[in-house]
Amino acid sequence: MKKPALFLALALLVAVLIALIGRNPPDLDMLRGHLTGLEARMAENPLTVAAIFFAAYVAVTALSLPLAVWMTLAAGALFGFWWGLLLVSFASTTGATLAFLASRYLLSDWVHEKLGNRLQTIDEGMERDGAFYLFTLRLIPAIPFFAINLLMGLTPIRALTFYLVSQAGMLAGTAVYVNAGTQLAQLESLSGILSLPLILSFVLLGIFPWIAKFVLRLIKRRRAYAGWTRPARYDRNLVVIGAGAAGLVSAYIAAAVKAKVTLIESHKMGGDCLNYGCVPSKALIKSAKLAHQMRHADHYGLTATTPEFSFRKVFERIHAVVKAIEPHDSVDRYEGLGVEVLQGHAKLIDPWTVEITGADGAAQRLTTRSVILATGAAPFVPPLPGLDEVGHLTSDTLWDDMVGRDAAPKRLVVLGGGPIGCELAQSFARLGSEVTQIEMLPRILIREDEEVSDLVKASMEADGVTVLTGHKAVALGKTGDKKWIEVEANGQTRKIEFDDILVAVGRAARLKGYGLEELGIETGRVIETNEYLETKYPNILAAGDVAGPFQFTHTASHQAWFASVNALFGKFKRFKADYRVIPWATFTDPEVARVGLNEQEAKEKGIPFEVTRYGIDDLDRAIADGSAVGFVKVLTPPGKDTILGVTIAGEHAGDLMAEFVFAMKHGHGLGKILSTIHIYPTLAEANKYAAGEWRKAHVNVRTLSLLERFHSWRRG
Incomplete structure (x- = not known):
């Protein structure tokens, strides 16, 4: 708090100086009087x-005093145009x-502490385009320069960038006033310097960089579409390829704003989460936990x-759970919402044309203003020698393979120590399998802290x-039936039998077979997009696992x-995808x-950070539930309560995290x-007690x- 207090003291000093200046405000006659004495000294030295x-x-x-205009006029009168411009240009930029x-020194940390993550988007924008914004503001003299100086100090723009851009941006306005100063004898009022036409000229000058940016964007778009012929009209406003989480939400939003949208799915509605991931795995985890x-x-x-x-009935229940949730993602529901749903494989023919091939081989083509690629992801199977010979399961094939079995696999090897591998390894062990989990890295859940x-x-x-x-997997094989x-x-x-x-x-x-290569859409591990989720072609966007950087249903x-709004309204306003606060959970026991x-x-x-930790073994509700295992760990900047990150290990950790995400x-x-106020006794009190540990x-x-002395005095 010392820095804001110092700033307030400085602001008070400036206010007093401004008040003193206001008692006898400067005018042209006063300026001419002062210049008369200065001209004699100027001639001597x-x-x-x-x-x-x-x-x-x-x-x-530097003190933001309302004298800069008068001193600029004085510079022109005393030193002439060129020397006056040189002096004022460097002096004003230095100040x-x-x-x-x-x-920056007195206020930046305090403001960021108070506003927290709400400034992150502004900071990111200033880091990227700060020079552009500053230059635009400097070109418009109607905007108070002192306000620009103070506000820019709160952003991460570099001091050298600020100096150089200010030097260039203020030059035009400075030249106008210095030139007016050279004609001070004929000047009758300040309105004669900054007339309305001149102000409008400066405003147009300030808008020019934005116009240039827009023109460059148009040129870039034209280059991207060079060689392609745009349709005269479109069958759809939006075509969405893939009916997983990203595709379903994109189609829903488009239908909600009355766009004509087609959703194309080649396999099952609901995508991986409903059919192979989140839903069946959590149903399995619940049965395993009861056992x-x-x-x-x-x-x-x-x-x-x-x-x-009955192991068979466990998996029959899992499929029943999937069936119970299926209507939420069904064709009927989405058609009822106004979405056209087509079953088939979609391929981009050009930036505006999608070809859909049905199961019977029949194909149709739709033209569309925009396309969202939401093709998802599939389990990666490493090229291990012998893997095809012995056969293998993945998180996709597991559920159908196990449903007809009467017993869990006697000996199960789980290859991989990430969240999916850990969840399934623990569940099968609880259902009676002898599970061996193999992880090449030094520990499982490598993205988490070591104690987790x-x-x-x-x-x-x-x-x-x-x-x-x-342990690194080298090869697989069979020896007889083993x-x-x-x-x-x-x-x-060594060899491990299974x-x-x-x-x-x-x-x-999933990147192959959708026409990305033919259109030259760049891909690496995912489809390469910009911050607006646009590909090389601004009307073709990507969302979900296929776009990265996260592979979670909620992301x-x-x-x-962002993808659907940018696809439908990007010509007028685009929104950058916001990844500032992304939570996730691994549903092992403990979570x-x-x-x-x-x-x-x-x-x-x-x-820099400090750690605040609260052990859930001390929580009343956890003790009563027999789940007194785990902790809440919060990272904050040293001496501040701003939340940098939180890790929770324990019962219902994923549910408890919502408060910190908010x-x-x-x-x-x-x-x-x-x-x-947190209800007693609940597991959510762990969050409050963690905050209490920070306070203590x-x-x-x-x-x-x-x-202590005060209370002692009160006792007499």
């Missing part, structure tokens, strides 16, 4: 007068930069028992999973809003949820969470000492 004038001008602009630096609780019923004062169940990986690993091992980290996988660790190899192997080493975007839906930075990322990026999104700190660690010791 021009360099001294120039140096004093330069220093005075710097001070006036402006000093005001800019003072604002686990039955084995450990004595933990709740009941009789522990070995669960008896260790906590989940310990829980999985307690469930019977053999977790082999630092299947095996060969792994290498520390220079040694009955089934589940490959869960990641997912790859696919989030991207879909792991995260938003923002964790410790290892903060260290990698060199971001706080980060809207710039609220831990103090706001601490002051919020930042109590002012001197204040407490004074309070």
Whole structure:
């Protein structure tokens, strides 16, 4: 708080100076009177007068005093046009930069602390286009320059950039006033300098960079579409390829604003999440957790028992759950919303034409103003020798393969230590499989902090999973009827026998067969897009797993809003995809949820932080539920309650995370969470207690000492 206090003191000083100037406001007669005396001194010692004038001008602009116009006129009268322009140009820019630096030093940290993440978009824009915005503002003298100096100090624009752009941007306005000063004897009022036509000219000059930017964008668009013939009319406003989370939301938004939209799906409505990912896996996790609780019923004062169940019925239930949710994503529902739904494979023929080939081989073509590619991702299967020979399961094929079995795989190898591999390894172990999990990296859940990986690993091992980290799969094969996988660790190899192997080493975007190569749309691991989710062709956008950078259902839906709005209204207004606050969860037991930075990322990026931690083993509701395992860990800047990131490990971690996501999104700190009433007894109190731990660690010791003396005095 010392810096804002210093700023207020400085502002008070400036206010007093302005008040003193206001008592006897300058005018042209006063200026001419002062110049009469200065002209004599100028004749005797021009360099001294120039140096004093330069220093005075710097001070006036640095303090934002309303004297700059009068001093600029004086410069023209005393030194002539060229020397006056040189002096004022450098003095005004130097003073402006000093005001800019003072604002940055005294106010920037305080303002960012108060507004938090709400400034992130502005900061990102200024880092990218700050020079452009500053130059535009400097060209319009109607905008107070002192306000520009102070506000720019709150942004991340570099000081050197600020100085150079200000030097160039203020030159035209400075020249007008210096030139007027050379004709001071004939000047009757300031209105004669800055007439309405001249002001309008400056405004047009300020708008020119925006016009130039727009023209460059048009030229870029024309180059992108060179060689293609645009249709005279369009069959659709929007065609969406893929009916997963991103595609469904995009089509829904388009229909809601009464656009004519077609949604094309080659396989199942609902995409991976409904049919192969989120929904079936969570149904499996629930059954596995109940089996686990039955084995450990004595933990709740009941009789522990070995669960008896039909593995076939477990998977029949999983399919029943999928069937129950299917109507939410069905053809009927979306057609009822006004979306045309076509079953078939879609391929781009040109930037405005999509060809749809049905199961019977019949093809039709639709022209459309815009296209959204939401083709999703599929499990990545590494080219391991022998993998095709032994056969394998993935998170896509698992659900149909298991539904007809009477028992869980006796020996299951799970290849991969990411979220999918961990969730499925633990679930199958709880349902009776002997599970071996193989991970090439030093630990599972490598994106999480080490203590999180260790906590989940310990829980999985307690469930019977053999977790082999630092083991690289080399080859697979059969010896008679026995299947095996060969792994290498520390220079040694060994073979592990199994009955089934589940490959869960990641997912790859679906990029082939959609005409991207023919159109020259750039792809790497995903389709390359700009911040508006546009591809090489601005009318072709991508969203969801195929666009990256995240592979979560909730981020696919989030991207879909930006993609659909930009596709339909981008000619008038575009929105940059906002990735500031992205949460995710791994649904192992205990669950792991995260938003923002964790410790290892903060260290990698060199971001200073402090850690506040609350152990869930101390939480009343967790103790009562028998789930007193895990922690809430919050990262904040040193000495501040601004939330940089949160990791929660424990029961319902994904649900508990919502409060922190909201706080980060809207710039609220831990103090706001601490002051919020949480129902007792609930797991959500863990968030409040974590905020309380931060508060206890930042109590002012001197204040407490004074309070102790005060209470002692009150007792007599």
